[in-house]
Amino acid sequence: MKTKQKREDKVQMITLGCSKNLVDSENIISQLQANDFEVTHEAPESNANVVVINTCGFIDLAKEESVNTILEYADLKSKGEIEKLYVTGCLSERYKNNLEEDIPEVDAFFGTMELPALLAKFNADYKHELIGERSITTPLHYAYLKISEGCNRTCSFCAIPLMRGKHVSRSIESLVKEARHLATQGVKELILIAQELTYYGLDLYKMRALNELLTALCQIDGIEWIRLHYAYPSKFPREVFDVMAVQPKICNYLDIPLQHANDAVLQRMRRQITQKEQIELIEYARAKVPNIAIRTTMLVGFPGESEEEFEDLVNFIQKMRFERLGVFQYSHEEDTTAHDMEDDISPELKAERANKVMEVQRQISGQKNEAKIGETFKVLIDRKEGEFFIGRSEFDSPEVDNEVLISAKDHYLRIGDFAWVEIEHTEEFDLYGKLVEDK
Numbered sequence: 001m002k003t004k005q006k007r008e009d010k011v012q013m014i015t016l017g018c019s020k021n022l023v024d025s026e027n028i029i030s031q032l033q034a035n036d037f038e039v040t041h042e043a044p045e046s047n048a049n050v051v052v053i054n055t056c057g058f059i060d061l062a063k064e065e066s067v068n069t070i071l072e073y074a075d076l077k078s079k080g081e082i083e084k085l086y087v088t089g090c091l092s093e094r095y096k097n098n099l100e101e102d103i104p105e106v107d108a109f110f111g112t113m114e115l116p117a118l119l120a121k122f123n124a125d126y127k128h129e130l131i132g133e134r135s136i137t138t139p140l141h142y143a144y145l146k147i148s149e150g151c152n153r154t155c156s157f158c159a160i161p162l163m164r165g166k167h168v169s170r171s172i173e174s175l176v177k178e179a180r181h182l183a184t185q186g187v188k189e190l191i192l193i194a195q196e197l198t199y200y201g202l203d204l205y206k207m208r209a210l211n212e213l214l215t216a217l218c219q220i221d222g223i224e225w226i227r228l229h230y231a232y233p234s235k236f237p238r239e240v241f242d243v244m245a246v247q248p249k250i251c252n253y254l255d256i257p258l259q260h261a262n263d264a265v266l267q268r269m270r271r272q273i274t275q276k277e278q279i280e281l282i283e284y285a286r287a288k289v290p291n292i293a294i295r296t297t298m299l300v301g302f303p304g305e306s307e308e309e310f311e312d313l314v315n316f317i318q319k320m321r322f323e324r325l326g327v328f329q330y331s332h333e334e335d336t337t338a339h340d341m342e343d344d345i346s347p348e349l350k351a352e353r354a355n356k357v358m359e360v361q362r363q364i365s366g367q368k369n370e371a372k373i374g375e376t377f378k379v380l381i382d383r384k385e386g387e388f389f390i391g392r393s394e395f396d397s398p399e400v401d402n403e404v405l406i407s408a409k410d411h412y413l414r415i416g417d418f419a420w421v422e423i424e425h426t427e428e429f430d431l432y433g434k435l436v437e438d439k
Helices: 019-034 060-078 090-102 115-120 160-164 172-184 210-217 239-246 263-269 275-288 307-320 347-370
Strands: 010-015 038-041 050-055 084-089 142-146 189-193 225-228 250-255 293-300 324-329 376-385 388-392 403-407 418-426 430-435
Touching: 010 019, 019 038, 019 050, 019 084, 019 115, 019 142, 019 189, 050 060, 050 090, 060 084, 060 090, 084 090, 090 160, 142 172, 172 210, 210 239, 239 250, 239 275, 263 307, 275 293, 275 307, 293 307, 293 347, 307 347, 324 347, 347 418, 376 403, 403 418
Parallel strands: 010 038, 010 050, 050 084, 142 189, 189 225, 225 250, 250 293, 293 324, 403 430
Antiparallel strands: 376 388, 376 418, 388 403, 418 430
């Protein structure tokens, strides 16, 4: 009987940036593995002779990290420690010509939609039959499900459409097929991601179809949690809250980046929404799903942001008391509309404003966590770290949100299992609890 032989080249995949990039890397890995390559993902000790770096080009810090990583592996290639170096992803899409000139050690650069061309460098075939059957690099009990690519929004600060193109939805059938495959691998939590989640379906079905997609995903055996990330607030399809309220598999959680709250800043950002409309949307969500956890992201230091406009943002955060909140400092991006404006907020003031926002949120989070003492939550166990098993409730997404810590001395839990946990005490961003055996 003939057996397959692994290729001589061994490949190390490096992923930078967001979860959408991670899904792209997982697809690259799956394609290479199907072509009989041995592939590792960010293995601390790798004997790979070929490295593929999937880059991020979102903001200055991300671009700097990507360039530094490329330079690090270019140096290894110069020393003869690796033989081939390929670069793909957003930074490569946006700055390919500059990068080719500045870092000639890289064998080839590829854009975000050039997977077949990348595979051709390995003399590997693009396996169409693998669509929807990617390997995952996350812990086996959760996975990201990218429901669309690109974005049709025209936010003045954002370069993503330059790197990812226009919005393209995947069909409900293809997403259900992929989700079923993930469930057979042991995935219990699906985290739906896109550049713009609520635009889903407009290109394919001529209507916003996130509600229909969620209903279909809820029918899949093995999937117990479905989480929503990156929803644009303008023209939000409010029927999503109806299905969230009645479908137990959909986490009472919504990641909805608002970016700002002052009307003048929102207008300069081209966000197509006002503070009043944002408040109405959040209040509607909380009325329809009373225990919903809303995560948002704010952007400080946008051109022209006055002290009064910034204080309006702070007051808004204090009033709305978001369950989860992150903050970015404005990055002046070429070829965006905002790049024509003067980047007139100093780096020091941007940092000061970001720190103030997070201090306000730290207090809000601490108070909301303290109110959970004595309550019991269903927790998905992500990992064991030191003396604790660490998990998350339905109100928390991996890596960015609160975690629930359970003593490993007092309890034994399995990674990837659900457990009922009573909260005993809390910190600003973490909760500590004990296992409830008879729930």
